[in-house]
Amino acid sequence: MQLFYHTGRYFELVFNAFRRPERFSIYWKQIVHEVDKIGVQSVGIISLLSLFMGAVICIQTAANIDSGWIPAYTIGFTVRQTLILEFCPTIIPVIMAGKVGSNIASEIGTMRIKEEIDALDIMGVNSAGYLILPKIVAALFIFPFLVVISMFLGIGAGAVVGELAGVVGYADYEVGIQYDFRPFQVIYAIIKTLVFAFIITSVSAYHGYYTKGGALEVGKSSTQAVVYSIVLIMVTNYIITQLLLV
Amino acid sequence: MIEVKDLFKSFNGQQVLHEVNATFDPGKVNFIIGRSGSGKSVLTKCIVGLFEVSSGSILYDGREFTSMNRGERKAIRQEIGMLFQGSALFDSLTVLENVMFPLTMFGNMSKEEMKERANFCLKRVQLEAAHNKFPSEISGGMQKRVGIARAIAMRPKYLFCDEPNSGLDPQTSIIIDNLIREITVEYDITTVVVSHDMNSVIEIGDNINFVNKGTIWWKGTRNDILKTENQELNDFVYASEFLKQIRHNLG
Numbered sequence: 001m002q003l004f005y006h007t008g009r010y011f012e013l014v015f016n017a018f019r020r021p022e023r024f025s026i027y028w029k030q031i032v033h034e035v036d037k038i039g040v041q042s043v044g045i046i047s048l049l050s051l052f053m054g055a056v057i058c059i060q061t062a063a064n065i066d067s068g069w070i071p072a073y074t075i076g077f078t079v080r081q082t083l084i085l086e087f088c089p090t091i092i093p094v095i096m097a098g099k100v101g102s103n104i105a106s107e108i109g110t111m112r113i114k115e116e117i118d119a120l121d122i123m124g125v126n127s128a129g130y131l132i133l134p135k136i137v138a139a140l141f142i143f144p145f146l147v148v149i150s151m152f153l154g155i156g157a158g159a160v161v162g163e164l165a166g167v168v169g170y171a172d173y174e175v176g177i178q179y180d181f182r183p184f185q186v187i188y189a190i191i192k193t194l195v196f197a198f199i200i201t202s203v204s205a206y207h208g209y210y211t212k213g214g215a216l217e218v219g220k221s222s223t224q225a226v227v228y229s230i231v232l233i234m235v236t237n238y239i240i241t242q243l244l245l246v
Numbered sequence: 247m248i249e250v251k252d253l254f255k256s257f258n259g260q261q262v263l264h265e266v267n268a269t270f271d272p273g274k275v276n277f278i279i280g281r282s283g284s285g286k287s288v289l290t291k292c293i294v295g296l297f298e299v300s301s302g303s304i305l306y307d308g309r310e311f312t313s314m315n316r317g318e319r320k321a322i323r324q325e326i327g328m329l330f331q332g333s334a335l336f337d338s339l340t341v342l343e344n345v346m347f348p349l350t351m352f353g354n355m356s357k358e359e360m361k362e363r364a365n366f367c368l369k370r371v372q373l374e375a376a377h378n379k380f381p382s383e384i385s386g387g388m389q390k391r392v393g394i395a396r397a398i399a400m401r402p403k404y405l406f407c408d409e410p411n412s413g414l415d416p417q418t419s420i421i422i423d424n425l426i427r428e429i430t431v432e433y434d435i436t437t438v439v440v441s442h443d444m445n446s447v448i449e450i451g452d453n454i455n456f457v458n459k460g461t462i463w464w465k466g467t468r469n470d471i472l473k474t475e476n477q478e479l480n481d482f483v484y485a486s487e488f489l490k491q492i493r494h495n496l497g
Contacts (some may be wrong), residue, residue, distance in 0.1 A: 022351050026350060114337075115331070116336055119330060121295075122295075122323060122326055122328045123323060123324070123326075123347075123348050123351065123400075124320040125351050
């Protein structure tokens with residue numbers, strides 16, 4: 001019963017968030033602010049993780065290929081496929097669920113316990129729209145850029161590390177990353193990213209918006225936001241993959 | 247005028263308010279007093295629409311609020327100002343931006359006019375010098391005054407104050423009380439104050455509603471409250487030995 005209750009309340013909140021804004025100019029300002037907070041301020045951590053993941057995947061692939069029958073370009077191919085299909089569109093959003101999701105839940109949760117959301121409601125402001133919609137729009141806009149940056153950096157790092165470690169030369173790696181390239185796989189990755197961006201922002205906002213109590217409950221909401229976001233990312237990852245790639 | 251008629255409110259089958267009838271007059275400071283857990287906060291939240299009532303009606307100058315749809319309620323809400331217990335100022339906005347916030351959302355003014363109005367409201371609460379500060383940089387009393395400035399920015403017809411003196415020293419409490427009283431009379435606002443603070447009640451209360459066991463137990467003026475023989479109200483008003491002694495001495 002609790003599952004139905006939360007699902008219904010979640011969709012009601014999302015529906016309210018998408019109601020017509022009171023002032024577009026105010027929402028626009030909020031969106032720009034959120035793009036900076038959610039996206040631009042995450043570029044550093046995303047870049048760092050992508051560089052190391054690309055490097056590690058390259059070395060691990062090389063270490064697992066001992067047969068002379070397998071061409072060296074397989075390393076480049078594997079790095080590309082791993083990054084485009086799974087690491088960048090799934091693991092990066094999982095990391096973002098931890099960074100951005102907990103931030104959204106604690107921010108909105110604190111506003112709830114400090115009665116700031118009640119203040120918005122009493123003024124006649126659609127609190128769900130004002131607080132949640134800009135975050136969803138900003139994440140839908142900026143997440144694909146983050147994921148594409150991550151793909152380029154990861155693949156680039158694989159090339160550099162492959163050459164430096166002496167496991168695959170630039171030429172073979174380049175052949176690998178171009179081999180059997182299907183642009184649809186990038187589209188698939190972007191679709192996944194958009195869905196995950198929506199899940200992270202809306203689920204985290206839901207947990208923050210319905211926080212009751214004090215500081216302890218804000219912390220609890222923040223944890224729940226991350227856990228539920230990650231679980232939903234994993235479940236929808238499977239569903240989208242089944243629908244688009246099989 | 248705000249009228250509450252036969253209001254009932256339950257949570258998960260447990261009745262919190264029953265048969266509440268009250269009238270809050272314009273140009274008067276109307277108090278809702280009562281013990282913690284008596285239902286006064288729930289009553290206030292029902293009146294402003296933060297809680298849906300189980301049954302009964304709430305009328306804002308004859309306009310039935312409970313049966314209104316979202317859009318109609320929005321229009322009424324723009325006529326309501328509210329001062330919260332914790333002030334509920336937006337931490338990320340400066341004092342001036344906090345006061346300007348309702349104007350930017352709903353006002354049809356230019357930016358200059360909005361600034362002018364916000365500065366006027368800040369001047370009214372004697373805080374024009376703090377306009378560039380953030381809520382975290384000012385004291386609790388100042389935050390309450392900013393809350394009042396924000397509440398009156400849209401020229402409300404109805405003002406709700408939830409525990410306006412909680413956490414304030416007696417002198418600052420008197421400043422806030424006087425401000426509420428002056429604003430109520432000056433702009434002919436229907437003001438509803440929820441409080442435990444008997445000093446405020448005696449100082450500025452015109453009409454007093456004592457909530458006990460989920461209903462309005464007693465109604466009267468500040469003069470009536472001092473002379474009442476109602477046992478529950480006396481227990482609440484003269485809770486301390488000190489006050490009991492004063493009453494005894496006054497006969």
